[in-house]
Amino acid sequence: MKQTVLIVDDEPAIRELLEITLSRMGLDTVSAASLGEAEAKLRERPPNLCLTDMRLPDGNGISLVESIAAEFPDIPVAMITAHGSVETAITALKAGAFDFISKPIELEGLRNLVSSALRLAEPEAPEPPANGSTRGPELIGESPAIKTLRQQALKLARSQAPVHIQGESGSGKEVVARLIHNHGPRAAAPFVAVNCGAIPHELMESELFGHVKGSFTGANRDKPGLFQAAEGGTLFLDEVADLPLVMQVKLLRAIQEKAVRPVGSSEEIPTDVRVLSATHRDLAAEVAAGRFRNDLYYRINVIDVHVPPLRQRLDDLPALVARIIQRIAGENGERPQLQPSAMNAMRAYDFPGNVRELENIIERAWALSDGQQISAEDLQLNPRNTVADTPAAPVMTGGIDYEAAIGDLEGYLEDVERQILSAALEQCRWNKTATAKLLGVSFRSLRYRLQKLKLDD
Secondary structure, three states: OOOEEEEEOOOHHHHHHHHHHHHHOOOEEEEEOOHHHHHHHHHHOOOOEEEEEOEEOOEEHHHHHHHHHHHOOOOOEEEEEOOOOHHHHHHHHHHOOOEEEEOOOOHHHHHHHHHHHHHOOOOOOOOOOOOOOOOOOOOOOOOHHHHHHHHHHHHHOOOOOOEEEEOOOOOOHHHHHHHHHHOOOOOOOOEEEEEHHHOOHHHHHHHHHEEOOOOOOOOOOOEEOHHHHOOOOEEEEEOHHHOOHHHHHHHHHHHHHOEEOOEOOOOOEEOOOEEEEEEOOOHHHHHHOOOOOHHHHHHHOOEEEEOOOHHHOHHHHHHHHHHHHHHHHHHHOOOOEEOHHHHHHHHOEOOOOHHHHHHHHHHHHHHHOOOOEEOHHHHOOOOOOEOOOOOOOOOOOOOOOHHHHOOOHHHHHHHHHHHHHHHHHHHOOOOHHHHHHHHOOOHHHHHHHHHHOOOOO
């Protein structure tokens, strides 16, 4: 039986164009010229997909999106918007639209959109496992926060809306992004993850958009960028707040126009990519400080997802530890047991590095243990980093010595900074990641300061 698409538009020419294009794709079409007519046909014969214009004679297309989302949640809806109407597209996505396409309608983009949407309703598609797992990393745990996060991720998988994932370093932001990708219509296509903070600024444009041969010294061949590598799939921009402002402008255009211009090229290349982003920072605060563009913020933050830190879901520790030990046993052929005292010690720990730190702690403890039992001593946890006793800022004794600063202000300030860093490092047992978090600076900034002050050894 053919799949059916409901077309809602008051312009006969647009309806005819869509009907011809979709019929050539082997689809049946049903058309409506108004909101009332569309609602009647929805109830008469629910379609597999709905394409609706924004402006209708008797109402707003957003109303239809909201109505379908409430009454027919399994029917994806795509909004037809005016060219360049970013605000309309964002409003539609927030209302529950699967995706949007701009007028004048580009037929190849329309076919891609329709194919992606209809894959959601394929009857042969397997139901997702109860714990939300697929190939790749899993979102492990049954705490209320993780259950809510898993349900949210599975719901967002049915949309093409840009999602911004906020959470502390090591909390599992990429795991959530992969879960969204793996349960969506793009699951069979590539998932490309890139850490924006790890790419040198001068290479960032080439990495994201590609370059053509001869565009700069060393460009001896054409090179596709990460947008092209993720074609048909998902591009995950981790630590997106680290993008320089000039790249933020170019990224905004690539997302809005669904096209990229390789370095040295005079032509844009259409792209079909879903963009997910993440950062451990407060993006709204970055916007207020002028470090992140307001227009890009609203474009990538259509839907916001928060990943809770591990200290807020300690009930998930047994499941997480069991999975980590299972992986270690698979690699080493042994399965160490965790003593009750070790689990109690971890329940009292603050985990500033979250799940990533937990993995490192278990792997280190397994290496230090006798291979059979992991004790609390093997974990080597910092007693100051506990849930009940979160580290406070290091206390400096004495006041400002004005006389000592005269004639050598730079040297005096370096001495003060050296004292602060030494006290903080000692408090965190020389764990540099924890020290950077304690002082509110990036790990890169801390490492630079330690090298400058000859404290890195």
